[in-house]
Amino acid sequence: MSELVSTVNLVYRPDDFLPGLADKILTRKKPTLAGAAERAGFTMRLIPVHELVPASAGRPTLWYQGEDLLRTRQCFQVDDFSWDPQASHFLKAISRTVQESDSLLLNRSMDGPDYLATDKLAIAQRAAILGVPTPESIAVPYGRHARSVLPLVEDLLGQGPYILKPREMGMGFAVQKIDTFPQLSSAVDMVAQAGTGYLVQPYLPHTADIRVYLLEGEIIAALHRATGAGAYMTNVSQGGVGNVLRGWQDVEEQCLRIATSLRASFLSVDWLLTDSGPVLDEWSTGFGSFPDQEPKVGDAFFSWVRSKLD
Numbered sequence: 001m002s003e004l005v006s007t008v009n010l011v012y013r014p015d016d017f018l019p020g021l022a023d024k025i026l027t028r029k030k031p032t033l034a035g036a037a038e039r040a041g042f043t044m045r046l047i048p049v050h051e052l053v054p055a056s057a058g059r060p061t062l063w064y065q066g067e068d069l070l071r072t073r074q075c076f077q078v079d080d081f082s083w084d085p086q087a088s089h090f091l092k093a094i095s096r097t098v099q100e101s102d103s104l105l106l107n108r109s110m111d112g113p114d115y116l117a118t119d120k121l122a123i124a125q126r127a128a129i130l131g132v133p134t135p136e137s138i139a140v141p142y143g144r145h146a147r148s149v150l151p152l153v154e155d156l157l158g159q160g161p162y163i164l165k166p167r168e169m170g171m172g173f174a175v176q177k178i179d180t181f182p183q184l185s186s187a188v189d190m191v192a193q194a195g196t197g198y199l200v201q202p203y204l205p206h207t208a209d210i211r212v213y214l215l216e217g218e219i220i221a222a223l224h225r226a227t228g229a230g231a232y233m234t235n236v237s238q239g240g241v242g243n244v245l246r247g248w249q250d251v252e253e254q255c256l257r258i259a260t261s262l263r264a265s266f267l268s269v270d271w272l273l274t275d276s277g278p279v280l281d282e283w284s285t286g287f288g289s290f291p292d293q294e295p296k297v298g299d300a301f302f303s304w305v306r307s308k309l310d
Contacts, residue, residue: 006042011078014048036298040306054097070101077106080118081168085195107286110264117285118168127280132254134280135201146192161203206272213297214259214267220300251278
């Protein structure tokens with residue numbers, strides 16, 4: 001076992017953002033994350049993905065400014081995806097390198113295939129198998145084949161409105177509300193030229209959502225997020241307003257069922273609050289969603305990380 005060094009490395013993709021936006025987001029998030037990390041005895045380091053080089057030299061190595069970060073045992077959170085397909089492959093190389101070492105990949109705190117942490121289609125499929133309420137989700141084929149999905153969408157989801165969103169992306173990026181079927185036809189033509197996969201779902205009217213945090217099979221907090229004025233997304237990064245609430249017994253059983261199925265040590269689960277009741281939106285194993293208003297989540301998470309290292 002290599003020497004223990006209490007460092008948390010946050011590997012991010014600055015090229016997916018307008019100049020300065022990634023730094024602005026990280027500046028806003030870092031005090032919350034770093035504060036929780038420091039209380040558990042960690043230091044936090046932010047690393048742009050292009051400054052890392054994964055390799056194999058008798059063992060997994062990960063080079064940063066001339067130093068092999070895997071020479072000592074550390075913790076990593078690595079972004080899962082990028083707009084750039086080549087960057088996405090590179091991020092996967094970094095994640096897999098960390099997983100093959102004795103360091104910890106914090107956003108893989110669950111057993112099973114990686115896609116169950118990132119792919120919104122796979123998440124909807126697993127939720128449906130578990131009997132968890134979730135929107136119908138239809139993958140858009142690639143390139144010139146994209147329009148072939150339209151008859152199925154019309155048959156299963158009707159004339160709209162719809163949500164069109166990337167299968168693997170976060171922070172509400174590129175999520176579109178499409179009002180009519182003709183508008184969807186045009187939108188599908190556009191996403192057919194993108195380098196990432198897309199989903200079509202029915203638009204479910206809702207006034208808020210809940211993000212529930214689970215650690216080692218227990219619910220530790222829930223964040224209630226209302227849509228901002230004129231908005232249709234509740235992501236705080238996209239204008240939603242967050243408030244911390246606890247309880248929500250109508251979703252707790254479903255959350256525990258999901259965590260058990262995934263064998264997830266740490267999980268956040270998002271629910272849309274619709275007129276017909278809570279409907280699953282997605283789940284995540286990353287810690288970028290820690291609420292600024294609820295330090296309990298970060299403290300519990302990093303205490304858990306400390307126990308894993310010790």
